[in-house]
Amino acid sequence: MYRPQEDSYLLAGALADAGGTKGAKVLDFCTGTGFLAVNAAMLGASSVTAFDINPRAVFSARVNAWSRRLPIRARQGGLDEALRHGPFDIVLSNPPYVPCDGENRDPRWDAGADGRCVLDPLCDSLPTLLTPGGFALIVHSEFTGVEATLSRLREADLKASVVARSRIPFGPVLRNRTDYLYSSQLAEPGALTEEVVVVRADRPRTRS
Secondary structure: OOOOOHHHHHHHHHHHHHOOOOOOEEEEEOOOOOHHHHHHHHOOOOEEEEEEOOHHHHHHHHHHHHHHOOOEEEEEOOHHHHHHOOOEEEEEEOOOOEOOOOOOOOOOOEOOOOOOOOHHHHHHHHHHHEEEEEEEEEEEEHHHOHHHHHHHHHHOOOEEEEEEEEEEEOOHHHHOOHHHHHHOOOOOOOOOEEEEEEEEEEOOOOOO
16 A cells, blocks of 8 residues: 655645645545545544555554544545545545556556556546535646646636645655656656645635
């Protein structure tokens, strides 16, 4: 399962800065260990539903919630299942977003040739997942296409902006993907750092 790393902490900080969590109904999509779900619950969310396709991740999230006596329900499933439990006031997601060539793919972080095979369906579903006035916070790498995310969200009639950034050295996963990143022109040859961003998407209270 995916354990908390720099992107997880960046997203948790963005959630704390955003406010509005107290009393909110929250979705943590691609929860991993439940780190973000725990953060949302500790910030006062009235309920948190955490989804992951990995049964080990779901078990870990349940243990982390139970040990802290927090109002978190961890469930196994993907986006279709999450949609059946919505809408939510806040959607959080640290989805798989690493571009890969399809060989030796690891579902914890690899997300297709452009890194968007989870991200794009999630963006398209946010108008349904969010309550009017609700917001989403999604973290991903610059190599996944920040402008592509912003454009996709705006095309779905959501307000979208980058609310947090951090430049970090390549970890073991990206160091093993450098040949693909360079050859596909997703990263400049020789690059050894990536910018990780948190994108915020707001659903208007009323349709324009």
